[in-house]
Amino acid sequence: MGTHEERDVARHRFDVADAAPLLLDARGVVTSWTPDAQRLLAYAAPEVVGTRATGLLSTEDAARVPELAERCVRDGGWAGLLTARRKDGRPVRVMVRITPAVEPGGAPHWLVLLSDMSGARGWDMSRAVLEQMVTDSPVGIAIVDTELRCVWSNAALERYGGGSARERLGRRLAEIQPGIDSAGIEAQMRRVLETGRPVVGYEHVGEVRSAPHRETAHMMSFTRLDDDRGHPMGVYYTVVDISERYRARQRLALLDRAGEQIGRTLDIVRTAQELADVAVRHFADFVSVDLLESVLRGAEPEPGPLGDTDRVPLRRAGHQSVNPGVPEAVARIGEVATYLAGSPPVRCLSTGRSWREERLDPLAKEWAKDILGGRAATFLELGLHSVMIVPIRARGITMGVTTFFRRRRQEPFDEDDLSLAEDLVSRAAVCVDNARRYTRERDAALVLQRRLLPHRLPEQDAVEVAACYRPADELTGLGGDWYDLIPLSGARVALVVGEVPGHGIDAAAAMGGLRTAVRTLAALDLPPEEVLAHLDDLVARTAREEGVPPSEPAGIRTAGPGCVYVVYDPVDGRCTMAAAGHPAPAVVRPDGTVGFVDLPQGSPLGVDGPPFEAVELALAEGSTLVLHTDGLLAHGGDGTCDVTGDADRERLRRALERAAPSLDQHCRTVVDALVPDRPHDDVALLMARTRLLGADRVADWDLPADPAVVADARKEADRQLAEWGLEELAFTTELVVSELVTNAIRHAEGPIRLRLIRDRALICEVSDGGATAPHLRHPRTTDEGGRGLLLVSQFAQGWGTRFVPGGKVIWAEQSLTDPPC
Known part of the structure; x- marks a missing residue:
């Protein structure tokens, strides 16, 4: 019980056995001491008799003696737990029962019974109390003998089926509850019988007779019962229905x-x-x-x-x-x-x-x-x-x-x-x-990106090209990677690979905008570093208009889009490139060895960084330029890609060194070797094998700045067209050469050079040392001049100006398939 008062109320329910008796007078003085009391507290009778009983108690309990005395007088006795002190000072917990002992004609005395509680399992209880506890318990309780046959059970166990307590007697569990796992439960009982260690919280799930066709759960505990000599007599177990909790x-x-x-x-x-x-x-x-x-x-x-x-x-x-x-x-x-x-x-x-x-x-x-x-x-x-x-x-x-x-x-x-x-x-x-x-x-993003990506790369003679694009998996979504090949003037081509951070429709739309901007800038024949500079301004301006805070200027890859822009000239085999936060291209040489371009890594687009730098290199015919997004190498180790990492480059080198029957198959083999079927990031790979236009397809002449040379230039052009079998283009070519050379002589300075290129179109180029570009004019009928470029634009399928180191080039193209005007 929780308090001394509760013990007092319950004193008549318990029998105190093996108690040490002593007598107190009405004042609480010890008047009689017994050998049992001496064994319990180690005091001899002369040391105790005549002293107050409070000296035998702990300080705390001694202070309660006046209160307990009043209760003994009022209630006729008291029972409860107190802490006594042995002679050696060691405390001992004792069960105390005080009852009046009145002698005929004598003064009232109190009989005190002390029972040592240290190490005891609890109060010794009467048979009636024990029977009431187990019989009326709401917990199912049963006892089996060493043969695991039921010898006793309470009424609560009948709720689970299997019959009454009388019907259970002498039967094994399999006979009482045939549907349950009796073998598993009896195995627990045998373990308890053998080891003596109780099993608590054993959970059984199955069907019992009281709930057929319904799965129930029960919590069971098993304890061994021993006789006075410590020999096992059987197993005492309890059963609690925990089906709802289960x-x-x-x-x-x-x-x-x-x-x-x-x-x-x-x-x-x-x-x-x-x-x-x-x-x-x-x-x-x-x-x-x-x-x-x-x-x-x-x-x-x-x-x-x-x-x-x-x-x-x-x-x-x-x-x-x-x-x-x-x-x-x-x-x-x-x-x-x-x-x-x-x-x-x-x-x-x-x-x-x-x-x-x-x-x-x-x-x-x-x-x-x-x-x-x-x-x-x-x-x-x-x-x-x-x-x-x-x-x-x-x-x-x-x-x-x-x-x-x-x-x-x-x-x-x-x-x-x-x-x-x-x-x-x-x-x-x-x-x-x-x-x-x-x-x-x-699906919408895929449709958008497929429409924004090139359906078919344009035909040209500068490079043999193959491309592969693999979208991200379904968890990350479609990204903003793209690639492109753009024909330029003078039989040159621009190779572009880029990527926009993020995934989904927004990334695809941003990619489409950048790809369009790149094609527009490429049409202006700008050098690669200037193309990237204009793209950088465009991305930064768009971010400001959309309210996006400026990125940290630290070259962080995810801060803005990345792009590498490459221009290849098949006439001289020279290649110029620049990068903005993007991996540098690899080069597969004609002998199969692989190298990487030492390309300065500019900041991502839209990030305030230093000016972009371009590098120029000469490529042997049959070399393969390999442009890729960083997703190609983001699948090893920690899933990230370092654009200059030696380990990533080595993986790419090994993949590129594997030969393939065709460039297209080589491109797909590289992607399959480095990228899973559903990559975490988009992957774009563009491979371009270089070609050279032979000397039989290019003719050029250095011209003095003398108006008289215009006629000679026309004659040389006619002779070259005759060698190429293009006599039907002689009239329009003479017109184009005459107007372009005349403009260069009149308005430019420095050396003048005329070049004819027979590609998929006939290209006429005139270069000079001037820094100003000519403008197309629409003269009135009374004007005497200003019709030169207007005529060129009428007879040629295209014309334009591009700036080169030391001057500019004015060019015009004529179709080799359409009939001349």
């Missing part, structure tokens, strides 16, 4: 598994299958997940009726069964499961409310029909007896239904099961809807 724990565990296993991807079908996998075995025996066709496409469910008056088609997205092969399913994954109009699944889909049936009509037609054979099955054939249907709803949209069946487990679904199923499906529904929304956005 079911609550199972529900929480199921929801925890659902949180861990459902929605690990953004794939709708995989998410539906994860829902079915989680629910089977521990909750249901067969689960099917059916979704609307529009949901699988990532679209919103179509408004209006679900179908015609006879059948409503859904698409089977996932199912699972406790039986291998899912024999209960009448439609395979991806096939159409057609439900009869008015059937419970269609009603749940229409109303958005769940439905439960504890016992199905075994002869009822199944709701779904096999699309292959039109088979109609009964629930009796399928072995299904209890069902729940829960609509898959998220954000006010019903996307499909999940159906839970029980087959092996005879316990029908109850309201708690329906509540759990609704919670489970609601969690999965959010994941399905997220996957649906992602599918819609990803």
